Amino acid sequence: MTTHLLEIENLSKRFERQGGGVQALQNIRLQAEEGEFLTVIGPSGCGKSTLLRIVAGLDADYEGEVRLAGGRIAGPGIDKGFIFQEPRLFPWLTVEKNIAADLSLRDKATRRRVSELIELVKLNGFEKAYPRELSGGMAQRVAIARALLRNPRVLLLDEPFGALDAFTRAHMQEALLDIWQTNRTTMIFVTHDIDEAVFLANRVVILKPRPGEISSIVPVTLPYPRKKTTPVFQDLRLRVLSEFEKIEEVAWGESGAGI
C-alpha cells in the first residue's frame, strides 16, 4: 500500500443540467505528498475549483476515489483547511476571535496558538480590529490563520489572491511561502495565474477543459526563495505557457495568444 497523503483515483464529476450535462472532471489521477506545495492551473471552466471542492468534502457527489491519509473523504472538516477567493470572515468578530471562531480564547493553549499565528501572518496590532477595518490582503491572512489554527492535514486554496492587486498579490505569495516553510502544511493551490503557479509550487498540475483532465504535471525544482525575473524561472514559465497554448489549440482550434 502506497502512503501518499492525498490520493485521487479515477475521479470523474458530471454536472447535470437541463438540456444536457457538463463533464467537469474526467479520470483525474493525482497524488500529493506530505509537505508538498501543489498548484493547479488551467483556463476557466477546466474544473479546478470543482476538484478542490471535492477534496475539501464540500461536494460529495462524484465518481472515483479520493483519500486523505488513507481515509475516503466523507465530508468537510477541520483536517482540510479551505481558503476561498473571498476571506469570508465573520463580520461581527474581531481578528483574534475570527481566527479562534468556535474555540475559546479563554483557553490558554488556544490563546497562545492564536498569538503565534497572528505573528506568523503579520497582523500584530490588529487583534481587536473588525473585518470591515481590514484591507483585502489582511483579511485573507486572517482566513489563512483561521485555517492553520486547526492544524489541517492539507490546506486547500481556491484562487485566494485573485481579488487582490498585483503588489498585494506578490506580497501575499511570499507570505504564504513563509508560512509553508515554517509550518510545512501541505498546500493545494488553485490559480489561473501562471507566474503565481510557478512561483509557489513544487509541482504545477495543468488541467485542460471540456472535459476537465490533467494535461500535464510540471515539476518545479528551483530553490526558494525564487525570483520571477531570473532566466530559469522564465524558462519554466514558458514551458507551462506552451502547455497552455496546446490546450487552447485543442479546445478552440486556434492559437492561445490571449493568455
Place this chain on the structure above:
Amino acid sequence: MNGRIRTLRPALVGLIVPVSILVAWQLLGNAGVISQLLFPNPSAIWQDFWRLLQGGELASHLRISVLRALGGFALGGGLGIAAGLLVGLFRGIERTLDPTMQMIRMIPHLAVTALFVLWFGIGETSKILLVAKGAFFPLYINTFLGIRNADNKLFEVSRILGFGFVKRTFLLALPSALPNLFLGIRLSLGVAWLSLAVAELLGSTEGIGYLMMDARMLGRTSTVFVGIALFAVIGKAADSLVLAIERRALRWNATYKGQ
C-alpha cells in the same frame, strides 16, 4: 466640554419639535384660544402629574403597568425569537407553521381581547397574554428574516470549520440575524406598550390605562394627558435604551448610516 456638547446636540435637536408644540399650546391656552376642558394647558397637566406623583398613586400604577409590559414582552418576545429561529433554520417547520402564524397575526387585538377576558377574566393573565401576542410577531418575523438574510458563503465556512447544528445556530445564524433582531426588539417593545394600553383601557383596576379611563369618566382631562405623556416618554426611553445597546452590539456592522 466641547465633546460633551457635541454628543448632546443630536438629542437636543430631537427636542425642538415637541418643545415648540408645548410652548405654542401653552400660549394658545393662555390666550383663551383653545378650550381648557378639552386641551388643558401643559402647566395644568404638569401640576396634575405632580399631584399624582406626590400622592404615591402614580408610582403604583406605573409599577404595575411596567411589570405587565415587561412580562408580556419577555413571554411574547422570547417565544417570537424561538419560533423565528426554528422557522428560519428549518424549511419543513416553515411550511408547517408559518401559514398558521400569519393567520394569527392578522387577528385584531380587540377581537382576542374579548376572548381572553372571557377565558381568563380581567386579571393579570389576560393582560400579559395580550401584550405577549403583540410582542410576538415583530420578533418572530424579524428573527426569521435575519436568519434568511445570512450570507450563504459563511454557512459554507461553518461546514469547513466542522460546526454542528448548535455551533451553526449560536455562532453563525444568531449573530447574522442580530441587526434584524434589534429591529424586532424595538418594534416588539413598541407593540407591547400599545397592547398594554388596549388591555388596561378595556378593563382594569390599576395601571396607567386604568388611571386614564377613570379620569375620563370623571372628566379630568389633564390626567388623561398625563397618561398619554407617560406612555410617550417611557416608550421613547425604552426605545432609546435598546438603540444604545444596538449601537454597541452592532459596531462591526458596515452599513450606510445616512449623510
